[in-house]
Amino acid sequence: MKFQLLAIALFISFVAVAQTKKHRIVFDMAKNDTAYQAILMKQLNNTLNEAPDAELEVVCYGPALSMLVKGRNSVEAQMKALTEKGKVSFIACANAMKLQNVKKEDLVSLATVVPVALLELSSKQEEGWTYIKAGF
Numbered sequence: 001m002k003f004q005l006l007a008i009a010l011f012i013s014f015v016a017v018a019q020t021k022k023h024r025i026v027f028d029m030a031k032n033d034t035a036y037q038a039i040l041m042k043q044l045n046n047t048l049n050e051a052p053d054a055e056l057e058v059v060c061y062g063p064a065l066s067m068l069v070k071g072r073n074s075v076e077a078q079m080k081a082l083t084e085k086g087k088v089s090f091i092a093c094a095n096a097m098k099l100q101n102v103k104k105e106d107l108v109s110l111a112t113v114v115p116v117a118l119l120e121l122s123s124k125q126e127e128g129w130t131y132i133k134a135g136f
Helices: 002-019 034-050 062-068 076-085 094-099 117-126
Strands: 024-029 055-060 087-093 111-114 130-133
Touching: 024 034, 024 117, 034 055, 034 076, 055 062, 055 117, 062 087, 062 094, 076 087, 087 094, 087 117, 094 111, 111 117, 117 130
Parallel strands: 024 055, 024 130, 055 087, 087 111
Antiparallel strands: none
16 A cells, blocks of 8 residues: 555656656757748747747857848847747857857847857756757
8 A cells, every 4th residue: 555655656746747847948050041940930939839938049150140140031020029939049159250250239139149159059958958950
């Protein structure tokens, strides 16, 4: 009888923990491709529809930096809507900015700058975030 009660208590605890799991996902965006940008917006929306309290971060570097530059993307309105909908951050790599002669004021207002994109991706994974390569 004690074993059965213990098993039931453990099961209830497991279910409670599983239901309260908070998703934290970092997306690696390295391509300057409008199809990738569109699918990324869809993936972010789908995730927030199913897990509204999820924390999502999109790290843009290399050619993908253009997604965060004013006037060089077609998804700025969608990015703004996503940040208003939930905890979505869009991150620009300072190294990519330097190589492409992009200044902070050239970025969309919702972008945050980190020194090195790969270190940001690595840090998030070390903190337990799930890593997803953006796009298809």
